[in-house]
Amino acid sequence: MTVTGRPYRRRRNVTVVSLLLLVLAMALGPAPSSAAATDWWVPTARPAPDSQINVTGEPFTGTDAAGDVRGFVDAHNHLFANEGFGGRLICGKTFSEAGIADALKDCPEHYPDGSLAIFDYITRGGDGKHDPVGWPTFKDWPAHDSLTHQQNYYAWVERAWRGGQRVLVNDLVTNGVICSVYFFKDRSCDEMTSIRLQARLSYDLQDYIDRMYGGTGKGWFRIVTDSAQARQVIEQGKLAVILGVETSEPFGCKQVLDIAQCSKADIDAGLDELYSLGVRSMFLCHKFDNALCGVRFDEGGLGTAINVGQFLSTGTFWKTEKCSGPQHDNPIGTAASAAEADLPAGVDVPSYDTDAQCNTRGLTDLGEYAVRGMMKRKMMLEIDHMSVKAAGRALDIFESASYPGVLSSHSWMDLNWTERVYGLGGFVAQYMHGSEEFAAEAKRTDALRDKYQVGYGYGTDMNGVGGWPAPRGADAAHKVTYPFKSVDGGSVIDRQTTGLRTWDLNTDGAAHYGLVPDWIEDIRLVGGQDVVDDLFRGAESYLDTWGATERHQAGVNLAKGASASASSAEWNPFTSYAPGRAVDGDTGTRWASDWSDDQWLRIDLGATNLVKRVTLDWERAYGKSYRVDLSTDGANWRTVWSTGSGDGGLDTAVFTATPARYVRVQGLGRGTEWGYSLRELGVYSN
Numbered sequence: 001m002t003v004t005g006r007p008y009r010r011r012r013n014v015t016v017v018s019l020l021l022l023v024l025a026m027a028l029g030p031a032p033s034s035a036a037a038t039d040w041w042v043p044t045a046r047p048a049p050d051s052q053i054n055v056t057g058e059p060f061t062g063t064d065a066a067g068d069v070r071g072f073v074d075a076h077n078h079l080f081a082n083e084g085f086g087g088r089l090i091c092g093k094t095f096s097e098a099g100i101a102d103a104l105k106d107c108p109e110h111y112p113d114g115s116l117a118i119f120d121y122i123t124r125g126g127d128g129k130h131d132p133v134g135w136p137t138f139k140d141w142p143a144h145d146s147l148t149h150q151q152n153y154y155a156w157v158e159r160a161w162r163g164g165q166r167v168l169v170n171d172l173v174t175n176g177v178i179c180s181v182y183f184f185k186d187r188s189c190d191e192m193t194s195i196r197l198q199a200r201l202s203y204d205l206q207d208y209i210d211r212m213y214g215g216t217g218k219g220w221f222r223i224v225t226d227s228a229q230a231r232q233v234i235e236q237g238k239l240a241v242i243l244g245v246e247t248s249e250p251f252g253c254k255q256v257l258d259i260a261q262c263s264k265a266d267i268d269a270g271l272d273e274l275y276s277l278g279v280r281s282m283f284l285c286h287k288f289d290n291a292l293c294g295v296r297f298d299e300g301g302l303g304t305a306i307n308v309g310q311f312l313s314t315g316t317f318w319k320t321e322k323c324s325g326p327q328h329d330n331p332i333g334t335a336a337s338a339a340e341a342d343l344p345a346g347v348d349v350p351s352y353d354t355d356a357q358c359n360t361r362g363l364t365d366l367g368e369y370a371v372r373g374m375m376k377r378k379m380m381l382e383i384d385h386m387s388v389k390a391a392g393r394a395l396d397i398f399e400s401a402s403y404p405g406v407l408s409s410h411s412w413m414d415l416n417w418t419e420r421v422y423g424l425g426g427f428v429a430q431y432m433h434g435s436e437e438f439a440a441e442a443k444r445t446d447a448l449r450d451k452y453q454v455g456y457g458y459g460t461d462m463n464g465v466g467g468w469p470a471p472r473g474a475d476a477a478h479k480v481t482y483p484f485k486s487v488d489g490g491s492v493i494d495r496q497t498t499g500l501r502t503w504d505l506n507t508d509g510a511a512h513y514g515l516v517p518d519w520i521e522d523i524r525l526v527g528g529q530d531v532v533d534d535l536f537r538g539a540e541s542y543l544d545t546w547g548a549t550e551r552h553q554a555g556v557n558l559a560k561g562a563s564a565s566a567s568s569a570e571w572n573p574f575t576s577y578a579p580g581r582a583v584d585g586d587t588g589t590r591w592a593s594d595w596s597d598d599q600w601l602r603i604d605l606g607a608t609n610l611v612k613r614v615t616l617d618w619e620r621a622y623g624k625s626y627r628v629d630l631s632t633d634g635a636n637w638r639t640v641w642s643t644g645s646g647d648g649g650l651d652t653a654v655f656t657a658t659p660a661r662y663v664r665v666q667g668l669g670r671g672t673e674w675g676y677s678l679r680e681l682g683v684y685s686n
Contacts, residue, residue, distance in 0.1 A: 001078065001173050001246055001286070001464035041162070041220065041237070043212035049136075050100050051155035051498040055162040055517075057491030059220075061237035069234040070488065071166025072520065073538040075409035075429035076459030077513075078246075079152045079205070080198040084174030086185025089119055090463050092134060092150025094157075094201075095208050104153060104498075106132035106141075109184050118183060122338075123147040123465060136499030144468040144509030151462040154205060154221075156514030159496060161220055161239040163517025164487050166539045167230065169409065171244040172198040172279070173464070175287060176254075177313040181342065191247045192270070199277040202243060225278050227547040234539060242546075244382065245274060245282035253291040253366065257315040260291035260366055267370050271377055280546070281380040281407055284370055285390070288313055292370050293390035294361025296329045296412060303333015307349055308340055317350055323358040324647060327388040327414040331357060362389030371397055378550050380405040383421075384412035395420050396650035400615040402686060405549035410459030411441075418445060422452040427545040429457030429538070432510065434469040435519065439527025442534065454544075455537025460516065468510040469519060478525040479506045480518055487524075487536055493517050558611070559583045559663065559683040563604040568594040570675060582678040590619050593675035599667040603681065605660070608632055612657040613684040614641070615650065616665065619677035622648035625669030626676075630660035637664065646671060657685070 041059050063069050082090040088107050096103035109116040114130040121128025124147060130140040134149075141149040157168070172195045179189035187194075202223060209219035220238045224230040230240035248254075251270030253262040274282065285293040288310045297318060298306050311317050320332060332352050340349060363371065363386075371394055374381055381398075383391040383406060391413065398406055404425030408417070411431035421428055430441055442456060449456060462468070472479065482504070483494040495502050496514045503511055505518035524532045564579035570592040571577075579601055582591035593599040605611075614628050627642035641653035648671055663683050667676045 001081070001171075001175075001461065001466065043209075043219075044214055045212050047099050047212075049499075051153060051514075052496065053155060053159050053162060053514075054494045054496050055159055055486075055491050057486070059162055059237040060164075060488045060490050062235055068537070068540040069166065069231055069543060070536060071234060071539040072164050072516075072535050073167035073169075073429065073457040073542045074160070074165060074460050074516070075167075075169050075407065075427065075457040075542065076244075076461050076464075077152065077168055077170055078173045078461070078463040079157070079170045080201050081173050081463035081465075082150060083198050083201065084179070084194050086179040086182055086189055087187045088184040089148060089178070089182060089465075090150060091148055092153070094150065094152050095154045095205055097208070100153070100499075101135045104134035104138075104150060106134055106149070107184065117148065120146065120148045136501075138499055138501035142512040144470055144511050147465045147467060151512040153498075153512070153514075154209065155498070156496070156512050157239075158220065159514040160516040162486075162491060163493055163520070164491075164536070165239065165516065166234045167240050167242065167542055169242045169244050169281065170202055171246040171283075172202075173246045174198075175248045177248065177288060177309045181309065181312070191249050192252070192273075195245060195247060195274075196277070199243060199279070202241070202278075206241075223278060225280065227543045227550055230543055230546070240539075242281065243277065243279045245279050246286050246382070246385075247283070248286045248288045249290055250282065250284065250292070253370075255289065255291040255314055260364070262291055262366065264366065264369050267366065267373055271370070271373050271379070275377050275379065279379075281382055282374070283382040283385055284367060286385045289316070289318070289359070289361050290314075291364060292367035293363050294359040294387035296385055296387055296414075297332045297359065299330050299333050301333060301335040301337040303330075304335055304337035304349055305333075305339035307333060308337065308343060311347070311349075312342060319360040320352050320356040321358055321360045322356050323388065325388075325392075325416075327392065327416045328357045329359050329387055329414075359387035359389060361387060363393040368393070368397065375401065375403055375405070375552075378405070378552065380407050380546065380549055382407050382409055383417070384408050384410055386413075388414050388417075391417060393649060395424070396652070398424055399652040399654075400617075400650055400682065401552075401554065402613065403549070403552055404545055405552070407545070409457070410461050415445075419448055422448055422454060425545055425548050427454070427457065427542050429459045431466070432458055432460040432468055432519070434472070435522040435526040439523055439531050442527065442531045446530070446534070449534060455539070455541035456531075456534040457538040457542060458535065460513065462513050469522075471505070471507050471509040472522070474506050476506065480504075480521050480525065484521050486517065487520065487532055493521070553686075555613070555684040555686045557585075557682045557684065558605050558609055559603050559681055560585050562606060564591070564601065565604075566591060566593060566601045567599045568675075570594060577677075582681045585680070587617060587679045590677050590679045592619070592621065592677040593667070595670075595673070595675045597667060597669050599676050600664055601676075601678065601681065602662060602664045603683065604634070604662055605683065608659050608661045610657045610685045611660045611663065611683055612655065612686060613682075614653045614663060614665075615680075615682035615684070616653070617650050617679040617681075618646075618648045619679050620648070620672065621674035621677035622646060622671040623665075623667045623669070623676050624671035626665060626667045628653045628655075629664040629666055630658050631662040631664070632659055634662045644669070
């Protein structure tokens with residue numbers, strides 16, 4: 001979920017005659033069909049009336065000649081955001097047993113003219129007024145710049161599937177603070193209660209679609225819980241749906257005045273529950289700093305509003321510091337916001353130095369516990385919304401274990417991390433920007449995808465209050481011409497019609513999920529076939545990351561308990577800093593050297609092994625310049641890795657597998673005035 005604002009555009013009025021004709025057609029039209037369909041992709045009992053799909057032709061099935069699945073991946077969507085935030089922030093439903101007229105209707109407080117659509121005019125500008133009527137006229141919504149109306153009606157998702165999408169990540173989403181301060185709600189603001197409801201409704205939607213096709217397992221919408229199952233679903237030509245979580249206080253892990261409100265037991269119980277619900281990926285923080293990690297800031301007046309929300313929730317505002325590397329968080333929002341009126345008397349949003357753009361909060365000890373808990377459960381971590389300090393530490397942990405389960409699903413990660421994500425075997429998707437911006441960014445990272453032989457994804461963030469591509473105009477160069485063929489060439493896609501409204505990407509922009517195929521065609525026309533080809537390989541790359549995560553085995557630390565010696569050990573009458581403390585398996589102990597540059601730590605593995613990876617968990621006294629040497633006899637040494645820019649934390653040295661019995665870390669230059677201090681040294685063959 002990414003909040004932003006878009007300019008308001010009025011929609012053309014629908015004639016009374018057209019409305020009367022539609023009502024007459026509904027009155028005289030057929031009841032839900034019970035006749036057997038001749039094509040497997042056509043339901044035998046679609047509700048009537050309902051939205052049109054406006055795609056003809058058989059969805060492609062099977063894999064390519066190399067055995068890879070084909071298709072697009074939406075790595076970030078919110079099918080049931082209408083159930084979050086107290087239930088009245090997003091108006092309309094993804095589906096309803098009572099039919100489309102019940103599903104696609106506005107929130108009651110938006111009637112008669114949108115005057116009380118408070119969140120709408122906060123996010124959209126203007127006065128928020130709009131025609132609240134959805135089905136069948138849809139005069140003013142859904143629209144690319146209307147952030148409070150349902151965009152994921154199931155038939156629109158069906159059109160995206162028919163247009164070539166084969167993976168959809170449904171992120172269960174809410175925010176307890178936004179819920180608590182918003183005027184309209186009809187339920188509890190407890191985040192986990194909302195997450196459970198959205199998970200249940202995801203399975204209910206699967207059942208709803210199955211009934212249209214004749215029974216359990218026959219529909220195109222398939223929730224999957226492992227990568228092999230996903231591949232089977234896609235080979236059948238259907239849509240593999242993965243459940244994720246994007247929420248601000250998972251497991252109740254908020255912090256108040258820097259004091260965590262959850263425990264390790266809460267984290268374990270929460271992860272176990274989410275896994276049992278079918279969740280396989282998640283964010284650990286979102287919008288507000290919590291007990292697990294600091295967040296990547298929002299900008300402008302919205303950033304100010306969220307900073308106010310953080311204070312009201314946690315008792316602290318965002319805190320910044322100078323960044324230690326090229327990565328940085330978003331510029332912190334300092335523009336005025338109406339939300340400041342909610343602050344207690346005498347409390348003001350602080351000012352921030354322009355050269356201090358990084359969140360002081362990184363990954364906490366509880367956050368590290370949660371990351372390692374996700375690794376144990378073979379879950380994938382979303383690092384978008386993490387501060388660079390938190391994301392960097394999470395990547396350090398993953399690199400130390402060669403763990404591939406890392407995702408950036410909607411352009412909320414510092415792009416300097418991109419190669420680290422690809423190097424681990426992770427997956428990257430871009431936010432659903434306009435075709436020109438999307439194509440430019442895709443081409444900027446094209447060389448990296450070629451290097452790592454990976455496909456690309458998009459994150460629509462529909463229902464995520466983010467804003468979507470505006471229309472390029474009926475006279476724009478390289479506009480979409482209807483009808484057009486799907487990327488695989490097997491289907492024909494025309495303008496999408498629901499009720500009395502027909503949408504055209506050229507003049508309406510990406511108003512709802514059914515226009516995803518149109519947007520991809522726009523990318524092809526503007527950015528070229530190569531960009532779309534990378535997107536069409538996206539499903540395979542996402543499943544590669546997921547499968548590698550499932551297969552990951554924790555490496556055996558050859559150094560644990562091994563004999564250790566060192567050039568020196570700092571003396572302390574109360575605590576031992578002996579060399580063996582760096583290989584005792586306890587991160588609460590450490591080896592510390594004397595306070596000079598030329599120091600070393602040597603480990604005897606007891607026998608010759610293939611060594612490919614060495615991890616170094618530095619205490620505050622770290623090595624800025626050091627090298628890793630290997631030897632089979634303890635006399636003849638070979639340098640296999642070195643750095644002159646160490647920054648402490650958790651370092652991982654990866655090199656060509658080399659036979660060695662002895663491993664030596666040779667310190668050349670200290671990063672502090674103290675010596676070298678290692679909590680733990682790991683040596684691995686994989």
